[in-house]
Amino acid sequence: MKVFTRSQSGFSLVEIMITLALGLLITGAIIQVLVSNSLTERLNRSLASTQESGRFIITRLRNEFLMAGLYDVLDPALNTDQDIVLESAFVTNHPVILPGDFAVFNDVGSAQGAEGANDKVAIALQAQTDCRGYKLGYTADEEFFVVNEYFVDGKVLKCRGFDGRVLRGQKVAVEHDGHSPTIILDEVESFQVQYGYTNNLITGDNSGRPVSYVTADQLPAILADNGQVVAIRIAVLLKGDAEVSLNSVPSFKLLNETAISPSDKRLFKLFETTITLRNAKNLMRSRKI
Structure with missing residues (x-):
């Protein structure tokens, strides 16, 4: 009687080790792709956030600064409780407010930050609301003398608005007496401002073109010598909001300031623009040498 035996076969140890090694290589490659995709997604999100924030803040400041020095005594919506002729002279000659221009809140005004610190800028105009959207006690359809001040608190760009007549001591504030600021934009690393001025005696004409920033x-000193601000140049350095770690961050030079290198190894982007104050420029064009 013959007995038949069935031979059994399987993977050898070498084959198993090769399979495991190939599996580890494939798994590692997949993980690397996933990590790379995650980093790319966060980088793209950070870049998109800075681009969106940059476009927003440049557009907003441009739209608001363009109105600096605006005052129309013939506008039927203008509140006439005060002498609008004298008020018009003040606003048109002070499109950019400096500390000490007002008896009340004499710290309100444009200021240069010390040693690269953030700057502050304040403008005067006729408008329906201040930069926070407040009517400050005026009726819905009325326009009034507004002073808007823009500054950075920590890493947040803010603005606060004032009734110019309150600042001049002509009336008492009846709404939002604390002048609390409102947030415009987060993640602001640096905010720098320069002012383009003209002087008809220097230019030799009535062009209103800036002679220097x-x-x-x-x-x-420039205003005391019959100069006038006709342009505002701003530079804003923004940080992306996504958690992206970079090996190195480049230096950024904002206007006249010394180049800075942020300590946080995140994505940063610089935005700059120059805004012509058309109301102030037209005023200088109308003056004779």
Whole structure:
């Protein structure tokens, strides 16, 4: 009687080790792709956030600064409780407010930050609301003398608005007496401002073109010498909101300031623009040498 035996076969140890090694390589490659995709997604999100924030803040500041020095005594919506002729002269000659321009809140005004610190800028205009959207006691359809001040608190760009007549001591604040600021934009690493001024005696004409750009601390002497601010140049350095870690962050030079290198190894982007104050420029064009 013959007995048949069935031979059994399987993977050898070498084959198993090779399979495991290939599996580890494939798994590692998949993980690397996933990590790379995650980093790319966060980088794209950070870049998109800075681009969106940059476009927003440049557009908003441009739209608001363009109105600096605006005052129309013939506007039927203008509140006439005060002498609008004298008020018009003040606003048109002070499109950019400096500390000390008002008896009340004499710290309100444009200021140069010390040693690269953030700057502050304040403008005067006729408007329906202040930069926070407040009517400050005026009726819905009325326009009034507004002073808007923009500054950075920590890493947040804020603005606060004032009734110019309250600042001049002509009336008592009846709404939002605390002048609490409102947030415009987060993740602001640096905010710098320069002012383009003209002087008809220097230009030799009534073109109103800027002859130079200076900082806020230089403006008092320029204005005392019959100069006038006709443009505002701003630079804003923004940080992306996504958690992206970079090996190195480049240096950024904002206007006249020394180049800075942020300590946080995140994505940063610089935005700059120059805004012509058309109301102030037209005023200088109408003056004779």
